[in-house]
Amino acid sequence: MEFKRRNHGDHEAEPNQPTDGREGWLGLDAWTEGVQAGQEWTVEYPNTVNVQVLVGMNSGQVWAYMQQYVSPALGVGCQYCHDINNFAADTYPQKIAARSMLRLVGDLNEQHITNLPNWKGNYVQCATCHFGQPVAMEAYGQQFAGSVPPIDVVVDPLDANGQTILDPEQKPEELRTPLPLKEAMIWYVRNYDVWKPFDPTVAESGRGSLALTLDGGRTQDQVTINQNVMNYMGWSQGVGCTYCHNSRNFIDYELEASGNLAHPEYGYNKLKAQRMLLLTTWLYENWPQYGATGYDSMPVGAGTASEYSYANIGGKFYNLPACYTCHAGYTIPRGSMPSASIPEGDAGLIVMPTVLRGQ
Numbered sequence: 001m002e003f004k005r006r007n008h009g010d011h012e013a014e015p016n017q018p019t020d021g022r023e024g025w026l027g028l029d030a031w032t033e034g035v036q037a038g039q040e041w042t043v044e045y046p047n048t049v050n051v052q053v054l055v056g057m058n059s060g061q062v063w064a065y066m067q068q069y070v071s072p073a074l075g076v077g078c079q080y081c082h083d084i085n086n087f088a089a090d091t092y093p094q095k096i097a098a099r100s101m102l103r104l105v106g107d108l109n110e111q112h113i114t115n116l117p118n119w120k121g122n123y124v125q126c127a128t129c130h131f132g133q134p135v136a137m138e139a140y141g142q143q144f145a146g147s148v149p150p151i152d153v154v155v156d157p158l159d160a161n162g163q164t165i166l167d168p169e170q171k172p173e174e175l176r177t178p179l180p181l182k183e184a185m186i187w188y189v190r191n192y193d194v195w196k197p198f199d200p201t202v203a204e205s206g207r208g209s210l211a212l213t214l215d216g217g218r219t220q221d222q223v224t225i226n227q228n229v230m231n232y233m234g235w236s237q238g239v240g241c242t243y244c245h246n247s248r249n250f251i252d253y254e255l256e257a258s259g260n261l262a263h264p265e266y267g268y269n270k271l272k273a274q275r276m277l278l279l280t281t282w283l284y285e286n287w288p289q290y291g292a293t294g295y296d297s298m299p300v301g302a303g304t305a306s307e308y309s310y311a312n313i314g315g316k317f318y319n320l321p322a323c324y325t326c327h328a329g330y331t332i333p334r335g336s337m338p339s340a341s342i343p344e345g346d347a348g349l350i351v352m353p354t355v356l357r358g359q
Helices: 028-044 059-074 093-111 141-147 181-190 220-237 264-290 323-327 346-351
Strands: 194-196 310-313 316-319
Touching: 028 059, 059 346, 093 264, 141 220, 181 220, 181 264, 220 323, 264 310, 264 316
Parallel strands: none
Antiparallel strands: 310 316
């Protein structure tokens, strides 16, 4: 198929990375020009061209989804990702990254979100993480930066059997010397593991990297790390300890507790929190393969997130999401997509394309 290369007035496609201080959406004139070009494209090419993720949709449906959800979710206009003279072209790296991010949305929903215990039906979508910001998303927030004590701690991780690793030579290299508490917390958020999967018939099951109920107990440093990771999760969701825990019995999940302590939400929320820690670890392990932009050095200055929000993976620095990125102080992320709002038919495809729901 031969494509016509448009030239709107005297303007070629706008640069997708502003260098003159404008916001990522490139200004009202560019936004309007991009919308007009996109509308013309859908009329001329009603069947999709070079659409690799949102398959099963026609150009009008893809266009509506992009306009209603993707563009406002990132706070950008069409030109941020597209050459508006040829929407099928992969001219800009942002388009390649966005395509990979759409795959990420589908994988997150399929592998993690829809499988959460007692899932209530809130899907991840672009706005869940971005919420109007294309880059430099904050992963830890002001409470983390201001409230975590500036002390060093010795990290004694657990092995695959839940036993404490005390020998520095047996620890991961980055844990062989004391770390600032903030860095130790981040390490657990990115390296969480469950060594005793939850079984409702086994009282001592459900133990993971942050467990404190072990033979011989844990060090004060580990208690400090645990408490501060819990604080971070509470700050991120705007909740206190009793959202997940029974304050009289922090150990049990209590999914089928008896008597006046029977609150199944404790068990479900605690399991969800553990699964979400596994999710942040999965993101850390898989982030580069989803086309996220890597930087040669730690980004600094205006327009960047705090240093804690970047991870060095394979020699590149990535803006890596964590609990605060999505929740930002809300139990249910404001940018999530409630499944109950998705009707059947074409409208449902536009609101949340089937391929992104993971179901």
